[in-house]
Amino acid sequence: MSELRWNPQLADWVITATHRQDRTFLPPRDFCPLCPTRPGHPPTEIDRSDFQIAVFENRFPSLQRRPPEPAVTGTALTPVAPAVGTCEVVVYTAPHDAALASADLDHLRRLIAVWAHRTLELGARPEIACVFVFENRGEAIGVTLDHPHGQIYAYPHLPEILRREADNGRAHRSAHHSCLWCDLATEELADGRRIVVASETWVATVPFFARWPYEVHLTPTRHVGWLHELSAEEADGLARILKAILLKYDALFGFPLPYVMAIHQRPTDGDDHAAYHLHFEFYPPNRTEAKLKYLAGSEAGAGAFINDTLPEETAARLRALEPLDLAALR
Amino acid sequence: MSELRWNPQLADWVITATHRQDRTFLPPRDFCPLCPTRPGHPPTEIDRSDFQIAVFENRFPSLQRRPPEPAVTGTALTPVAPAVGTCEVVVYTAPHDAALASADLDHLRRLIAVWAHRTLELGARPEIACVFVFENRGEAIGVTLDHPHGQIYAYPHLPEILRREADNGRAHRSAHHSCLWCDLATEELADGRRIVVASETWVATVPFFARWPYEVHLTPTRHVGWLHELSAEEADGLARILKAILLKYDALFGFPLPYVMAIHQRPTDGDDHAAYHLHFEFYPPNRTEAKLKYLAGSEAGAGAFINDTLPEETAARLRALEPLDLAALR
Numbered sequence: 001m002s003e004l005r006w007n008p009q010l011a012d013w014v015i016t017a018t019h020r021q022d023r024t025f026l027p028p029r030d031f032c033p034l035c036p037t038r039p040g041h042p043p044t045e046i047d048r049s050d051f052q053i054a055v056f057e058n059r060f061p062s063l064q065r066r067p068p069e070p071a072v073t074g075t076a077l078t079p080v081a082p083a084v085g086t087c088e089v090v091v092y093t094a095p096h097d098a099a100l101a102s103a104d105l106d107h108l109r110r111l112i113a114v115w116a117h118r119t120l121e122l123g124a125r126p127e128i129a130c131v132f133v134f135e136n137r138g139e140a141i142g143v144t145l146d147h148p149h150g151q152i153y154a155y156p157h158l159p160e161i162l163r164r165e166a167d168n169g170r171a172h173r174s175a176h177h178s179c180l181w182c183d184l185a186t187e188e189l190a191d192g193r194r195i196v197v198a199s200e201t202w203v204a205t206v207p208f209f210a211r212w213p214y215e216v217h218l219t220p221t222r223h224v225g226w227l228h229e230l231s232a233e234e235a236d237g238l239a240r241i242l243k244a245i246l247l248k249y250d251a252l253f254g255f256p257l258p259y260v261m262a263i264h265q266r267p268t269d270g271d272d273h274a275a276y277h278l279h280f281e282f283y284p285p286n287r288t289e290a291k292l293k294y295l296a297g298s299e300a301g302a303g304a305f306i307n308d309t310l311p312e313e314t315a316a317r318l319r320a321l322e323p324l325d326l327a328a329l330r
Numbered sequence: 331m332s333e334l335r336w337n338p339q340l341a342d343w344v345i346t347a348t349h350r351q352d353r354t355f356l357p358p359r360d361f362c363p364l365c366p367t368r369p370g371h372p373p374t375e376i377d378r379s380d381f382q383i384a385v386f387e388n389r390f391p392s393l394q395r396r397p398p399e400p401a402v403t404g405t406a407l408t409p410v411a412p413a414v415g416t417c418e419v420v421v422y423t424a425p426h427d428a429a430l431a432s433a434d435l436d437h438l439r440r441l442i443a444v445w446a447h448r449t450l451e452l453g454a455r456p457e458i459a460c461v462f463v464f465e466n467r468g469e470a471i472g473v474t475l476d477h478p479h480g481q482i483y484a485y486p487h488l489p490e491i492l493r494r495e496a497d498n499g500r501a502h503r504s505a506h507h508s509c510l511w512c513d514l515a516t517e518e519l520a521d522g523r524r525i526v527v528a529s530e531t532w533v534a535t536v537p538f539f540a541r542w543p544y545e546v547h548l549t550p551t552r553h554v555g556w557l558h559e560l561s562a563e564e565a566d567g568l569a570r571i572l573k574a575i576l577l578k579y580d581a582l583f584g585f586p587l588p589y590v591m592a593i594h595q596r597p598t599d600g601d602d603h604a605a606y607h608l609h610f611e612f613y614p615p616n617r618t619e620a621k622l623k624y625l626a627g628s629e630a631g632a633g634a635f636i637n638d639t640l641p642e643e644t645a646a647r648l649r650a651l652e653p654l655d656l657a658a659l660r
Contacts, residue, residue: 294472
């Protein structure tokens with residue numbers, strides 16, 4: 001069962017998806033459903049003996065192309081809607097233990113092309129309001145499969161964070177005749193203290209208003225809305241800055257840093273979103289090597305985030321870690 | 331250092347509070363700072379040999395009555411503001427291992443009176459926009475001190491969730507000439523499937539639009555905005571329904587269930603918030619006895635919550651657990 005239920009307190013949809021409780025939970029590596037199928041063994045999710053990058057629909061989807069009718073009847077105050085949309089899994093590499101950070105630039109450019117292709121294809125469907133590419137990494141963030149992979153959710157509405165960004169980006173453009181994210185990147189480059197690494201085409205910062213201690217945003221210097229609008233040079237720039245951030249993250253505490261990676265792209269709901277600027281956001285839960293930040297009372301109950309670190313200091317720490325030179329990456 | 335930084339993407343403040351990284355972290359019980367001071371030992375946070383309920387300012391506050399000047403200079407795009415406000419700790423009981431669920435009704439009524447008193451006093455200060463009483467319970471939710479206690483944050487602005495509730499409550503009243511929360515309680519009582527327990531004065535539900543599997547909301551049946559407006563009968567009703575929910579939570583899996591408890595009260599910013607209706611929200615992170623729900627990509631990155639359970643089923647499960655009879659509680 002799967003449906004959207006309206007929360008009139010917050011004016012927002014929640015996805016109720018009850019078939020997901022039994023989803024595969026940290027299986028032993030011999031039973032990894034994201035590995036290639038071994039000859040003579042039952043097929044995994046990917047019925048091939050090898051692959052570069054694999055994309056398929058999630059077996060335990062929150063949103064479905066042809067969802068069932070909602071199980072409950074809504075009211076005028078609390079309507080329900082079918083959980084229409086698509087949930088896809090993107091398997092980054094065939095080897096089970098291959099970290100994305102150690103993939104070469106060719107492979108990262110291939111992954112960016114896959115993300116761009118899926119965004120274009122899913123975003124073209126009339127029932128899809130936005131395509132959200134993301135990755136949950138690490139058990140600390142609740143990952144249930146440790147094979148390197150990300151996910152794509154194509155939502156039938158604008159979820160709250162994307163809606164607020166779209167609204168605030170549009171309001172900024174109306175007021176200032178410029179792009180909010182272009183202006184932020186310009187200010188960060190001029191200030192310099194929160195820059196982690198930068199190139200002609202991309203800027204990585206711990207944003208001035210970071211909610212998480214080692215939060216990093218990646219912003220293209222040109223005003224583009226979607227991954228599929230990136231030029232070959234910009235896609236190469238993204239591969240390099242992405243690899244650099246992943247390497248820096250793993251160097252930070254000497255272990256693979258857990259994180260949520262959220263790719264915020266322009267909505268595809270048909271409204272005018274010309275103000276919206278593509279960017280990546282990384283939220284690692286670690287506030288120190290051993291301590292995690294939790295979303296507790298202030299964050300979950302009131303919506304007020306508390307960051308126990310100074311963005312100027314965490315940016316300096318990440319900036320000082322290898323790699324320092326994007327041009328030298330291979 | 332402590333300051334508010336503006337996030338123009340989300341039009342929201344984030345609290346940057348760097349002195350909190352070294353706050354006391356799961357001390358051994360002999361060094362619990364929330365226990366009464368033992369004769370001949372150095373004073374704890376409470377320099378008394380016994381107490382019923384203790385309230386004091388947090389030693390590691392995110393918000394302060396007289397905050398330091400911000401350490402960084404903002405810009406027009408990303409302003410900063412002093413982190414004005416107050417963070418208080420409410421120690422529920424002198425005994426270190428006393429669960430709130432086992433406190434008698436007298437003690438719970440006393441705690442409600444303490445919350446009401448602090449709300450009235452902090453809310454009267456002109457720089458305070460809202461008084462947020464909450465509790466984080468359990469290591470799974472990031473609690474750093476296991477002595478039973480809650481917290482109070484008096485914010486200088488309306489944090490995002492409280493602002494949205496205030497806005498949506500006001501819009502509902504304009505459109506329907508009635509209270510959103512009164513109407514929700516009426517619908518839930520008429521439907522019955524999501525009622526956990528109810529009395530003349532209070533209703534406990536797993537809300538239709540629950541984001542967390544065992545989320546419970548407590549709503550007074552009369553339209554009141556603050557705890558200090560409750561009549562003696564309503565305060566008694568709250569003590570009983572609160573005790574019942576805490577006992578049911580601990581009976582659910584046979585261990586003290588971790589949760590965030592958020593008390594949503596009418597803002598005190600001087601605007602017209604007559605539409606706003608006091609309510610409690612509990613978010614336990616457990617989706618099963620052994621599995622936690624995490625706020626990962628869809629929730630943290632897009633704002634789209636996924637609930638893997640049916641509110642009708644989790645409400646039935648909580649409803650069937652002891653205690654069944656509010657009148658029999660002592």
